[in-house]
Amino acid sequence: MNLRKKIILGLLVIIVFQDAIAKGKQIDMDSTSVKFEWNFYSSPFTKSGMTPEENNQIDEMAEFISKFPNDTFLVVGHTDSRGSDEYNFKLSTIKANLIRTLLIERGIDPRRIIAFGCGEKELKIPNAETELEHEQNRRVTLEFYIPQEVKKIKKKRKTR
Secondary structure (H helix, E strand, O other), rough: OOOOHHHHHHHHHHHHHHHHHHHHOOOOHHHOOOEEEEEOOOOOOOOHOOOHHHHHHHHHHHHHHHHHOOOOOEEEEEEEOOOOOHHHHHHHHHHHHHHHHHHHHOOOOOOHEEEEEOOOOOOOOOOOOOOOHHHHHOOOEEEOOHHHHHHHHHHHHHOO
């Protein structure tokens, strides 16, 4: 992982903790889960359609995951709000499964990667109007959990 990504990652963790503290929450470092996000905007979501930059991002993601051998990761596909709920759910599932497959091909244990799609249920920009705003809604998120938090993943998976 390059220095820029490490800095961004560190800042993201700080922001998550500062937000929790500001809301008066106690932070238990042994039960913390953190969401990291990688965005793929232009890819048709096939292996052959991925750009070198996107492949590099998958490499970085695999490298990051390998540094946490006891944790479970959740890969979640998201779409924008255009299209039917059924179509968006299927598309988001395809995106998540592709990223999971690519991570497994890079040596990540498949038992540690759970993938699913949530369609348009978690829009970053709920009332997106411009193409740039829609692009921000089309993404794949990577969340990681310590072993004790895996039950939350399963519960979360059922509610999406």
